Amino acid sequence: MNNSTALPISIRGLTKKYGDLNALNSVDLEIKSSEFLTLLGPSGSGKTTLLMAIAGFNRPDAGSIKFGDAEMVLTPPHKRDVGMVFQSYALFPHMTVSENIGFPLKLRGLAAKEARGRVDEALATVQLSGLGDRGIDQLSGGQRQRVALARAFVFRPRILLMDEPLSALDKKLREHMQIELKQIHRQLGVTTVYVTHDQREALTMSDRIAVINDGELVQVDTPEAIYNRPKDQFVADFIGESTMLALTRDGDGRLSFGAEIISSSTPDSSVSNWRLVIRPERLHLLEGGANTSEKQVVFRGRVTEYVFQGETAFALVALNDTTILSVRFGTGAGSRLRSLELGALVSVGLMREDVILIPEEGQM
Amino acid sequence: MSWWTSPATETQISHGDRFWLYVLVAIIMLFLVIPTLIVIPMSFSDSQYLEFPPEQWSLRWYGEYFDSTKWMRATVTSLQVGFLTLLVATPLGTMAAYALFVSGHRFAKSIFLLLITPMIVPVILIAIGAFYAFGRMGINNSITGLVLAHTAMATPLVMIVITAALRSYDLNQERVARSLGATRIKAFFTVTLPQIKFSVVTAGLLSFLTSFDEVIIAIFVSGGNNATLTKHMFAALRDFIDPTIAAISTIMVGISTALLLAIQFVGSKKK
Numbered sequence: 001m002n003n004s005t006a007l008p009i010s011i012r013g014l015t016k017k018y019g020d021l022n023a024l025n026s027v028d029l030e031i032k033s034s035e036f037l038t039l040l041g042p043s044g045s046g047k048t049t050l051l052m053a054i055a056g057f058n059r060p061d062a063g064s065i066k067f068g069d070a071e072m073v074l075t076p077p078h079k080r081d082v083g084m085v086f087q088s089y090a091l092f093p094h095m096t097v098s099e100n101i102g103f104p105l106k107l108r109g110l111a112a113k114e115a116r117g118r119v120d121e122a123l124a125t126v127q128l129s130g131l132g133d134r135g136i137d138q139l140s141g142g143q144r145q146r147v148a149l150a151r152a153f154v155f156r157p158r159i160l161l162m163d164e165p166l167s168a169l170d171k172k173l174r175e176h177m178q179i180e181l182k183q184i185h186r187q188l189g190v191t192t193v194y195v196t197h198d199q200r201e202a203l204t205m206s207d208r209i210a211v212i213n214d215g216e217l218v219q220v221d222t223p224e225a226i227y228n229r230p231k232d233q234f235v236a237d238f239i240g241e242s243t244m245l246a247l248t249r250d251g252d253g254r255l256s257f258g259a260e261i262i263s264s265s266t267p268d269s270s271v272s273n274w275r276l277v278i279r280p281e282r283l284h285l286l287e288g289g290a291n292t293s294e295k296q297v298v299f300r301g302r303v304t305e306y307v308f309q310g311e312t313a314f315a316l317v318a319l320n321d322t323t324i325l326s327v328r329f330g331t332g333a334g335s336r337l338r339s340l341e342l343g344a345l346v347s348v349g350l351m352r353e354d355v356i357l358i359p360e361e362g363q364m
Numbered sequence: 365m366s367w368w369t370s371p372a373t374e375t376q377i378s379h380g381d382r383f384w385l386y387v388l389v390a391i392i393m394l395f396l397v398i399p400t401l402i403v404i405p406m407s408f409s410d411s412q413y414l415e416f417p418p419e420q421w422s423l424r425w426y427g428e429y430f431d432s433t434k435w436m437r438a439t440v441t442s443l444q445v446g447f448l449t450l451l452v453a454t455p456l457g458t459m460a461a462y463a464l465f466v467s468g469h470r471f472a473k474s475i476f477l478l479l480i481t482p483m484i485v486p487v488i489l490i491a492i493g494a495f496y497a498f499g500r501m502g503i504n505n506s507i508t509g510l511v512l513a514h515t516a517m518a519t520p521l522v523m524i525v526i527t528a529a530l531r532s533y534d535l536n537q538e539r540v541a542r543s544l545g546a547t548r549i550k551a552f553f554t555v556t557l558p559q560i561k562f563s564v565v566t567a568g569l570l571s572f573l574t575s576f577d578e579v580i581i582a583i584f585v586s587g588g589n590n591a592t593l594t595k596h597m598f599a600a601l602r603d604f605i606d607p608t609i610a611a612i613s614t615i616m617v618g619i620s621t622a623l624l625l626a627i628q629f630v631g632s633k634k635k
Contacts, residue, residue: 086536088534090534151544245550
């Protein structure tokens, strides 16, 4: 049932203050029709405030929220036609599973027979067929999550909002549900805004991620772009693991770390101080004495720590007294290294394509 | 003596070690209950006067009560006022509790305290205040006046019971209902109310009891044809003491106990 009525959301200059606190500071965000967009940020960043503003549960001080061409800022929640899943699921304990899912249909005055068909269809979509007559207290955490989801899309809303819906589940189930949610989204084709503080979840599920911090959007991009080309230190730090090295710039605009030239030019000449962001898994340990070349930068240091974690392992390599690189590598026979013992002198390579440069904080 | 030496808790304390506590608690409970229960045998006495223990048993004082127009009229008044108080105080207190709980307004706490002052202020002050205020308004000795005063007494109880219920309720349920298409009022009635209904029933029964048992305000603002049962009893005790009072007291103890048991029953069913 591909949803032809999915709507784009256009947010302009959205501002919300709580006392002196700027919960949202002039946020502009265009969410495409049928897109799965994740609002990602630390707690208190404003991501939930933004979601609640889209749902209609708080009224912004300024700005506009449009669903398609219709201005929504003054529309009460029950007229927005938005499906919503809460972190606590907020299932109605005095109703059965079917009554929960049928609730929005009943409010819309659907005939009992048609409503029953839609409820069964929704139950099948979330793989709970046959559990309609159960009470809520007879369901497991994962099943409750599915009921909450079914209830949110059964009336074919134009927009689906989710506020950390998986955070109460254990890790295995959460990862399973991430994939399942993604599939259900593809099946329904409804514009979806998803809130999480879990960067891995955001990377797994989203078409695009909007990173939000202190009430402002920092970067809105695809998961690959967010990970490979973080715009600033906050994004680089918040998403994925990273080591940051301060670079020096010479008169010709070349950026280097120690003797190694990292970049032959400055990406933006108005910014003088740059940092190199290194993802641990983008580094590789080299046998013997490879040197920096056109293809890769080579760092040399001593192994100070080695940790085995199952599918990967990581080593800390001290380049000097203050700079320690974290290197992550596979644990299979192909990627193991003979000389990797504490105190050993090793070479670590970084391909030039994997070089990520960000401006030093406070220089934007 | 296995009970005597068996452990009373998960620690090493045995029932024997605790025996003095059991005795103490039994004495305290007797002290609390005897004054209430002593009227029951007295009401079945055949004597002209209140006496304990009765020498001869009879139901004549119950007959006296049920045959007296005065007592019957007072009983109807008390039931009427109690019921009307329930009808006014329960929705009023529920609305106030809900509004103050949900609003998050910075004065919400102060307003809550203000509304529950009738529980804190000595009842005699409220009675005197009501007497003068109702005098001006011309509603002394009327059902309306009594219901108003008793509502002021019962509303704080309702608010406390309902607020406690809302504390253990996930307000997100109401938000979900609204996002699914319910207006605020509809969301309250279809989602919130069914889940706090046991507390609402409890609050209603407590409101009724508050009014039905109340005597001080009734002495001041009720009278004539609209005097309550408690006011008549008080007057009767002062003027002439006969065992009719004991019979009525027994009936009232019965009604109160039945309602309290009903509240307990409602409460346990909730779980």
